Every structure is written in structure tokens, then in C-alpha cells.
Amino acid sequence: MATEQPAKTRTTRQGLWVLEILNESDSFMSAQQLHAKLVAKEKTIGLATIYNRLRALAEAHEVDVLRTEAGEALYRRCGVDGHHHHLRCRRCGNVEEVESAQVETWARSLAENAGFIDISHTIEITGICAACHG
């Protein structure tokens, strides 16, 4: 393994703040929510910077990205190791993680059988959670 250092990302105060917030939370958040959290912490940072950092992190696969039905992007720090999917309540927005080796296998072999390579997949299950329809 090469001691790859192509990541020429400079260490800036703002960049660290963004990571800090991402690390503090274990659920998806939008760029604007992240910005709000920093403002709440009295950190001065521009929205543009957040979008820049987030895009860089996404390209480097350091965060996972998903889109809400409204077209808004949600980000979350997500180790490449723990691949999983989400069960989200459409009412309260709460997200639970979901894993299933079976489904992972199904998706992979299906695509392989079709001659695909470099396979990836996304699964989103939504509904109204018990607390919300109780």
C-alpha cells in the first residue's frame, strides 16, 4: 500500500469544525442544519464553505450522501466498513440503521449476473414510525 498523500486538503479551523459536528451526530443532517449548529456554537463560518467541505468529503467518500424527497442533500459521517441502509420516518424524520447480509448479497450477485462491475447500491425504506402514528 502506498503512503498516499494526494489529499492536499489544508487543515483549517473551519474544516475541523465541520468534521467536529459530523462526528458529534450519528444521524443525517443537511448542510444548513450543520451551519445552524456551528452558529449556535458561536462559530463564524460561511454556508459556502460548508458546501465546499461537504462536497470534498463526499468525493473522498468520507461522508455518505442521500437525497430527501424534497431534493435536499443530507450528509453523514459514515465509515466505509459499516455499510448499511436506512429506515426513515416520513413524519418525524428519525432514521434507524438497517443491516442485512442477505440483501447485500442479493444486490451484488444480481448485478454480477447481469455482467456489471464496480457495483454499489442504496436502499431507503420509509414509513410512519410507531411513535408518530401511535
Add this chain to the structure above:
Amino acid sequence: MATEQPAKTRTTRQGLWVLEILNESDSFMSAQQLHAKLVAKEKTIGLATIYNRLRALAEAHEVDVLRTEAGEALYRRCGVDGHHHHLRCRRCGNVEEVESAQVETWARSLAENAGFIDISHTIEITGICAACHG
């Protein structure tokens, strides 16, 4: 309490055009692509109308909607009966349909066990197809 009005959608020339295009194609398309196809057929119709129709159709579950990574909405006529998912090539954009009762069951029971109701799900598998990496 509920003054339920049934679908009181008027039959208009434009509404029919939109359905016509949706019926002609068996793959997802954006509102703008749909508009372009109508223009190509010398049909005069406003983009706003297409968005209106499409939104109404989506609310009535007459079309399926999904979002591209770029946040653009794609629509497709899709009978409620034939629920299926997609295997898409990231290079050529080709889409194949995929079905699996197993996975449908898995998704449903998973959400039910978590106490969810009104469950729905989306699965997107992507990769590079045989023709593209051959």
C-alpha cells in the same frame, strides 16, 4: 370532518399529452425531457403545466418518482401492481428492471417489526454494465 373530494381532475389536451409521452416510454424521464419531447412533437405546452400534472400524477400514485444524485426528479408511469427496482449503468445510463419477492418481503417485514406503517421503499443498484467495461 373530512370533506373528501374525489379526484376532480379535468380532462385537458395538455394533460393527455403528458400521459401520452409517459406511456410511450418505459424508462424514467425528467420534467424537462418530457417537455422537450412534446415540443419536438409540435405540441405547445408550458413547463409549469408539466410540473403541475406530474405533481398531481405523483400524488395520485400514477407515476413513480425518484431523484438523481443531482437532485433532479425523474418520473415514470408505473402500475402499482408491478413494483420493481432498477439496475442502472453509471456509464451509459441504461436501466434494467429488477424484481425480487424476497427483497420486497424483507423490506416490509423489517419496517413492520419496527412498528412502521404506510411503508414504501426504493432500491437502486448501480455499476458499470458489461457493454461499457467489455
Add this chain to the structure above:
DNA sequence: TTACTTGCAAACGGTTTGCATCGAG
């Protein structure tokens, strides 16, 4: 006739970008 539909144009909301300035290396 009634009131839903159309469609132009303007508003919107999330995201990206131009560019002058800041600051890490």
C-alpha cells in the same frame, strides 16, 4: 356559467461559483 386548468413571468430554495482576502505551510 362556474371554477378548474393553463402558462408566462417572477419567486423560491438549495447549491455552486467569481473573486478579493485570509492564512496554513
Add this chain to the structure above:
DNA sequence: CTCGATGCAAACCGTTTGCAAGTAA
């Protein structure tokens, strides 16, 4: 000192909406 990072403001882009005119029922 250099060159990437920052962030305000403005551009972008897909989508929604206000409203006057058109039209199905």
C-alpha cells in the same frame, strides 16, 4: 512568500406559485 481555503454576493437550476385568460363540464 505561495497557493489553497474562506465567504460574501450573485449566478444557477429545477421547481413552485401568482394571476389573468382559456376552457371543460
